[in-house]
Amino acid sequence: MASLMAMTALGRREPTTVTHGPLTITERTDVALASVAARKGRMADLAQAAQAAGTPLPGPATHQRGTPYSAFWTAPEMWFVEAPFATHELIAEMLKAALGDAASITEQTDAWVAFDLAAPDLSPVLERLCNVDFRHVPDGHATRTMMEHLGVYLIKHGPKEARLYGPRSSAESLLHALETAAHSAL
């Protein structure tokens, strides 16, 4: 069998880290991702199975940390579940085994590029990029929004820390947008 090289969303062998003044953008390739959507009328079954499996299913617009599974809300009765890639590369299969047929589960790992943003204050950068009121939303806030015409998920872990999921095929454009905003703001 051919030996294939794993490439990051930015087309490199290793994840990229970019520093711009106080802002650090770190590409994350160690996160496995899957979407979990309750099937029609099966929400109670899903909630029960998720609790037994230790998968958090947080309320609207929130992210909940857990081990090994963290999750954030994306739509009514639908979540994105995160786990460490090293142990959960087959996250979709693992979740299907854990949650049974109460949910439709789709592998999402390679559909997205994940960036961790870190700066003493991220608000000036993010307020130039999207209309999320980053300064005032609570920690753990997770929402879908637009940055430079790209649909992204923004998760606030704290005033100095956020995770961004953007479309993998536009990873370079999204990084460019982040760097441009950082250049203007910081």
Added chain:
Amino acid sequence: MIIHHPILGPRDAQEFVYLGDANLIDRPDGMTAGVEVFHEYLYQRTNPAGEHQELWYHEQGDRSWLVITRNTVTHEITKVELARDVARSRGRSK
């Protein structure tokens, strides 16, 4: 304009896309209702100066469909519901 999303709270109207009259939810059965009724459904719209129920899509958010009751004269929004709930309350199964 701010739209008070029933799940996500106040959101800027620029996050939403407007579709039109909410009677699109009540699609007649094309096989049994007859051509006239389906023609009405497809082409005829009332255009009230006043209260109007319309479909909006939260395109830049959670991608939910909403039924918004809006006054077309004053732009005042009096009610925002999930289209799913409205459809189910009108007897739809999905």
